[in-house]
Amino acid sequence: DAGVTQSPTHLIKTRGQQVTLRCSPKSGHDTVSWYQQALGQGPQFIFQYYEEEERQRGNFPDRFSGHQFPNYSSELNVNALLLGDSALYLCASSLGTSFYEQYFGPGTRLTVT
Amino acid sequence: AQKVTQAQTEISVVEKEDVTLDCVYETRDTTYYLFWYKQPPSGELVFLIRRNSFDEQNEISGRYSWNFQKSTSSFNFTITASQVVDSAVYFCALTLKGTGGSEKLVFGKGTKLTVNP
Numbered sequence: 001d002a003g004v005t006q007s008p009t010h011l012i013k014t015r016g017q018q019v020t021l022r023c024s025p026k027s028g029h030d031t032v033s034w035y036q037q038a039l040g041q042g043p044q045f046i047f048q049y050y051e052e053e054e055r056q057r058g059n060f061p062d063r064f065s066g067h068q069f070p071n072y073s074s075e076l077n078v079n080a081l082l083l084g085d086s087a088l089y090l091c092a093s094s095l096g097t098s099f100y101e102q103y104f105g106p107g108t109r110l111t112v113t
Numbered sequence: 114a115q116k117v118t119q120a121q122t123e124i125s126v127v128e129k130e131d132v133t134l135d136c137v138y139e140t141r142d143t144t145y146y147l148f149w150y151k152q153p154p155s156g157e158l159v160f161l162i163r164r165n166s167f168d169e170q171n172e173i174s175g176r177y178s179w180n181f182q183k184s185t186s187s188f189n190f191t192i193t194a195s196q197v198v199d200s201a202v203y204f205c206a207l208t209l210k211g212t213g214g215s216e217k218l219v220f221g222k223g224t225k226l227t228v229n230p
Contacts, residue, residue: 033218042117042204042220043158056215088156099208099218100146104158 002027004093004105012111013081021076021108025093031055032074033102034066035090043090049074050097078110086112115140117207119221126195127229134190134224136205142166147181147188148206152223158204164188195228202226 005024013019025032031050035043045058049068068074072093078085088109092102118137126132138147149161162172164181172179176193192199202223209219 040222042206042222045217045219056211056217058217090156090158092158097216099148099216100163102160102218104150104160106155106157109156 004091004103006089006091006105006108008108009106010109010111012113014113015081015083017081018077018079019081019110021078021089021091021110022073023076023091023093023105024073025091026103029093029095029103030072031094031097032068032072033092033094033099034074034076035092036060036085037088037090037107038084039087046076048097055097081112083112086110115142115207115209115219117205117219117221119203119205119224121224122222123225123227125227125229128197129194130228131191131193132195132226132228134192134203134205134226136188136190136221138186138188138205138207140186140207140209142208142210145210146208148218149179149188149190150204150206150220152202152204154201161190161203192226195226197228197230200226200228 007022033048034046037043047057048055052068063079065077088107090107091105094102145166147164151159178191180189202225204223206220
């Protein structure tokens with residue numbers, strides 16, 4: 001039973017560029033949530049996708065957008081990258097939109113130079 | 114403000130010592146969930162325990178135990194007879210309700226536990 005997978009593992013981008021991160025949920029799960037974890041901080045909730053729509057959103061600017069595909073996988077897009085966007089981006093999947101039982105992926109480490 | 118506070122930034126113990134990680138939360142919600150997650154150096158968050166706001170029973174799972182006290186808004190985590198493999202960053206988290214029935218999960222800043230042999 002495959003768990004949550006994320007790609008790529010590491011990514012280096014330049015300020016102003018755009019980036020797309022990918023997540024495949026655990027088998028049987030239909031909801032994907034994205035988190036940003038800056039160095040030395042706890043994860044911060046970005047948004048959640050269910051039924052191919054953004055259902056819930058944290059306090060992140062519109063530069064952060066996402067998408068969910070019919071197979072439940074998801075993408076996180078960040079436009080106009082800032083140095084402060086450097087972080088570990090974690091994806092979590094669940095069955096339904098409750099945070100009751102989430103499984104996290106290993107994350108994508110994004111470095112913006 | 115609705116938030117989670119983990120006052121201990123780093124803790125260092127010697128193997129076999131007991132260690133307690135503190136978590137204090139603030140919320141206006143009457144119904145909520147509290148969680149503890151472990152994050153080893155690999156980065157993946159590992160779920161440890163979940164508690165709902167109506168269940169104040171303490172729980173023990175092997176060397177792990179949790180003490181939930183609504184009166185003091187605390188949800189502390191104790192590792193008994195710590196082992197080197199317990200070294201990780203531990204996060205406490207809380208569900209918060211937003212407008213229109215939305216919800217989000219809020220994490221504390223984490224406590225880095227180092228268990229030395």
